[in-house]
Amino acid sequence: MSLATRQLHLKRINRVRLMAFFTLLFFLIACVLVVENLLISTLIGFVIAYLLGPIVNHFERRGVDRLWSTLWTFFVFGSLIIVAGVFIFPNLSTALVGLQQETPSYISGFSKLISSLETQARGLFGSWFSMDLNEWVEERLTLGMASFFNHIPGFIKQLLMVMLLGPFIAFFMVKDGRKILRQLLALIPNHIFETALSLQHQINIQIGYFVRARLLEAGIVGAVTWAGLMIIGFPFSLLLAIFAAITNLIPYIGPLIGLIPALTIALVNSSSNFELLLLFLVYLIAQLIDAGLLIPFFVARIVNLHPLTVIIVIIAGAQFMGVLGMIISIPLASTLKVTVETLYRHLTESRL
Amino acid sequence: MMHPSFWTNLFRKDSKEKDVIEALRNTYIFETLNKRELQLVSQTIHVREYAPGESIFSQGELGVGMYIVLKGKVQIFVRTQTAEEEESSFVASLGDGDFFGEISLIENNSRRTASALASVETSLIGFFKPDLMEILDRQPSTGGKIVLRVAEVLGRRLKETTSRISELKDELKVHNSRGLA
Numbered sequence: 001m002s003l004a005t006r007q008l009h010l011k012r013i014n015r016v017r018l019m020a021f022f023t024l025l026f027f028l029i030a031c032v033l034v035v036e037n038l039l040i041s042t043l044i045g046f047v048i049a050y051l052l053g054p055i056v057n058h059f060e061r062r063g064v065d066r067l068w069s070t071l072w073t074f075f076v077f078g079s080l081i082i083v084a085g086v087f088i089f090p091n092l093s094t095a096l097v098g099l100q101q102e103t104p105s106y107i108s109g110f111s112k113l114i115s116s117l118e119t120q121a122r123g124l125f126g127s128w129f130s131m132d133l134n135e136w137v138e139e140r141l142t143l144g145m146a147s148f149f150n151h152i153p154g155f156i157k158q159l160l161m162v163m164l165l166g167p168f169i170a171f172f173m174v175k176d177g178r179k180i181l182r183q184l185l186a187l188i189p190n191h192i193f194e195t196a197l198s199l200q201h202q203i204n205i206q207i208g209y210f211v212r213a214r215l216l217e218a219g220i221v222g223a224v225t226w227a228g229l230m231i232i233g234f235p236f237s238l239l240l241a242i243f244a245a246i247t248n249l250i251p252y253i254g255p256l257i258g259l260i261p262a263l264t265i266a267l268v269n270s271s272s273n274f275e276l277l278l279l280f281l282v283y284l285i286a287q288l289i290d291a292g293l294l295i296p297f298f299v300a301r302i303v304n305l306h307p308l309t310v311i312i313v314i315i316a317g318a319q320f321m322g323v324l325g326m327i328i329s330i331p332l333a334s335t336l337k338v339t340v341e342t343l344y345r346h347l348t349e350s351r352l
Numbered sequence: 353m354m355h356p357s358f359w360t361n362l363f364r365k366d367s368k369e370k371d372v373i374e375a376l377r378n379t380y381i382f383e384t385l386n387k388r389e390l391q392l393v394s395q396t397i398h399v400r401e402y403a404p405g406e407s408i409f410s411q412g413e414l415g416v417g418m419y420i421v422l423k424g425k426v427q428i429f430v431r432t433q434t435a436e437e438e439e440s441s442f443v444a445s446l447g448d449g450d451f452f453g454e455i456s457l458i459e460n461n462s463r464r465t466a467s468a469l470a471s472v473e474t475s476l477i478g479f480f481k482p483d484l485m486e487i488l489d490r491q492p493s494t495g496g497k498i499v500l501r502v503a504e505v506l507g508r509r510l511k512e513t514t515s516r517i518s519e520l521k522d523e524l525k526v527h528n529s530r531g532l533a
Contacts, residue, residue: 006404010406057489060490061490182398185398186398193400194415197482198414198416198480198481198482201481201482201485
């Protein structure tokens with residue numbers, strides 16, 4: 001075989017390998033997107049795997065076999081979740097039932113608040129303000145709350161499904177993730193193999209830091225908020241703290257969104273100025289701990305995105321996938337940033 | 353009756369794994385590892401197949417690890433730039449069990465100092481920085497043994513280079529003194 005024919009043959013083999021790699025990747029992504037509950041289960045699986053992977057490695061370093069390290073870690077983690085669930089779920093369901101029972105009074109209280117605002121607006125703008133804001137808001141709120149409580153059983157069913165599937169995916173990610181990745185990487189053509197391996201390694205490290213740091217941050221913010229709300233004797237403290245912890249995952253606007261339900265409850269309950277001040281203080285302390293301690297020590301390694309990029313990415317995430325989109329849009333954008341940066345560095349720094 | 357190739361194919365994977373472990377055991381860098389440690393390394397490395405004439409890496413490229421020749425032949429070339437033109441000179445031919453590119457395993461943002469080319473159908477064991485990091489993370493004692501051996505190899509190469517430089521300096525001195533005389 002002549003040198004030119006051999007080169008052509010090599011190029012063809014490389015093209016086929018690359019096509020096989022991307023076809024497999026496309027097929028996997030399509031499966032995750034199309035199959036019901038698989039996207040959220042896979043995301044939860046990734047989060048659990050990144051969280052428990054270092055613990056499994058720790059046991060392995062002590063001489064325990066990987067399978068046993070994984071089984072033992074997942075058993076302890078599962079037991080902790082069950083114990084926490086036994087404690088949290090009754091409180092959560094009591095809080096939800098309480099919220100459902102008190103919803104009409106909250107809506108009427110909110111209507112009164114809107115009415116007083118409406119009266120003030122009419123006093124300011126006179127005939128210019130002709131809209132019946134109170135009726136419009138009350139109608140929307142009643143419909144919205146009814147739909148929220150109607151969706152709870154379906155949501156719980158979906159949650160249970162995800163809670164089973166997520167850890168199942170995570171278990172195999174921790175146990176066999178490297179093997180699967182190596183098989184996928186085997187399809188990469190020789191001339192770009194080292195770049196692909198290095199890229200995968202860097203992305204893995206970045207996402208690992210990101211997930212662990214953000215979860216720790218959300219957990220501490222949630223715990224501080226819960227403790228603070230309990231101390232000042234605010235209702236639905238656990239529910240509000242979980243909401244604050246979840247929304248804290250959304251940068252910049254997340255903490256503000258987390259404050260809205262507590263503020264609404266306080267306003268509807270006609271809380272005094274002192275009570276309002278205490279409520280603000282609780283959220284402020286949680287945010288000060290976050291900004292002053294957690295971000296510099298734990299989150300500093302996270303890929304920083306420009307505030308404008310963050311806002312655009314969050315809006316895009318919200319448009320495509322709602323609240324979930326708002327939370328996952330940032331890690332996705334960060335991964336994309338790391339990929340582009342690493343690929344660019346490898347391509348420009350190599351004297352090809 | 354079952355065709356003999358059926359059985360060959362059925363046991364090929366196992367035999368390939370054995371070949372890999374055997375090759376690792378015979379490589380200086382992994383010589384001190386026990387059976388269990390070699391098993392871990394064999395689960396971490398990447399076996400790559402190269403066609404005759406296929407480039408393994410080129411001089412100046414960013415490298416992330418080393419290769420061990422499992423089967424086949426690899427030729428090493430160095431590109432030198434003269435005033436008129438760029439020329440490629442042959443440095444070495446490596447065969448089964450030989451290893452190359454180990455500097456990239458340790459050095460950060462390492463660039464390949466030579467080019468490597470498969471001269472026949474070649475199987476290589478690739479052992480890269482992410483693999484070494486994984487071993488250090490999962491079994492630090494195994495990782496430590498590997499790093500120590502890589503350091504020994506690099507030290508030996510440094511000694512050889514220093515001694516070669518001394519020889520060249522002496523030769524230059526003799527050459528200059530003859531020129532002056």
